Amino acid sequence: MALKAQAPDGLVYVSLAQLMALEADAQGLSFLARQPRASVLAGSHASRVRGRGLNFDELRRYQPGDDLRHLDTKASLRSGTPIVRTYTEERDRPALMVIDQRMSMFFGSQRSFKSALAAELAALAAWMALKGGDRVGALVFDDSRIESISPLRSRSRVQAICAAIARFNQALDARAEESDSTSSLDNVLQRCLSVAAHDHLICIISDFAGATERTLHQLRQLRAHNDVIALQVYDPLALELPREGRIMVSQGQLQVELAVERRQVHTPLSDFLKGRLQEVAVLLRRSQVPLMMFSTALPAAEQLRLELGKRQGYHP
Incomplete structure (x- = not known):
């Protein structure tokens, strides 16, 4: 059955106005290096953003x-x-935002949901690309759909991207059934390969749930002829479970309450969550795609400015 769009509150569900307002927060931010060794892709990663070329x-x-x-x-x-x-x-290049709005993203234990954080990060990245003179497009996806928006250098195109993100985000509902997360992630990366043949800046914003060796292969294919950046969103619960109390785990209409103070519950669940987060990070690094991690506990713009500042010597 069709699920009714939810009213935006900014932290669980986002609005078009909220995403458009992030234009101001994107001022002065860029994924491109100010110095050759200060790129977002420098440090522990093997390559760096190419930037605009010279013909x-x-x-x-x-x-x-x-x-x-x-x-x-x-x-x-x-x-x-x-x-x-x-x-x-080169005056501009296509920048492609790939935004995850699957049911695996519809979770948050602090401040905001992963899906809302990803929406804000995508809007910030789109504004950054436009202000840098690039054409901006997007692939917005959930567990069953992919919406493609072709790159164009205009504010109206960023608005169209933000509107699509808000629609997908507001359609998320705890009563919905979660499908195969591996299939939907690989499907959107396959679409990305057909859309971005070469010389794109590709910004993938996801929790990367369901990432496999096939995902790794697709990321390497994308990286061969494009600049690719991965923004992994996570919830702090994956790093540190509370020592007492109870947490509710939900998958669609099924809900289970877990007493985390019990050792036989806390230890395996904590190990699983931490291990999965580390597995995805290792896989992304094996692809040599630069990885930036974002917590649901903090505002998107604050974290992005901090991350770029670390890598580019930026000071507000």
Whole structure:
């Protein structure tokens, strides 16, 4: 049956107005490096964002003020006069946001749900791309659907992306049945491969539930000809279970209450949650896709600014 869209509150369900308002928070933020070694992909990762490339334009005579590094030695020797190679900078490139709104994301023990945090991160990334002069598109997906929005450099395109995210987000409902998370994740990455053949900036925002070796292979394929960044959202409960009290675990209409103060419950559940989070992080690092992790306990913009500041030497 069709589920009724939920009223937005900003933390469980987001609104279009909320996502559009994040334009101000995206000011001054960029995934691109300010210095060659300060990229978001630097550090423990094997590669870095390529940034906009330079396309060869023409050979012409040297003029005062030209960059001497662009001197063409062979052409200069042939002509007997200094010759330089000129380039034009790529003005924009497609940026593709891949936003997870599956039932596995519909959870949160502190502040917001993972699905709401992912929605805000996606809006911030879209605004960042547009302000950087890029065309912006998106793939928004849940357990059964994928909505594709082709890249375009305009505010109206960012608005269309935010509207799609809000629709998917508000359709989430605890009464819905969760489908195969592995299949839906791999399906959207396969669609991504067909949409982003090369020279895209791809920003994947997900909890990466259901990630497998096939997911790893698809990420490597995407990374071969594109810049790919993974933003993994998680709930603090996965890192530290409370020592007492009870927690409710739900999957669709099935709910189970667990007494976490009991050792035989706390230890295996804690080990499972921590282990799964670490498994996904290891898999993403094996793909050599840069990974940034975001907790539901803190606001999206605050965490993104902090993460980019760490990597790029940014100071508000």
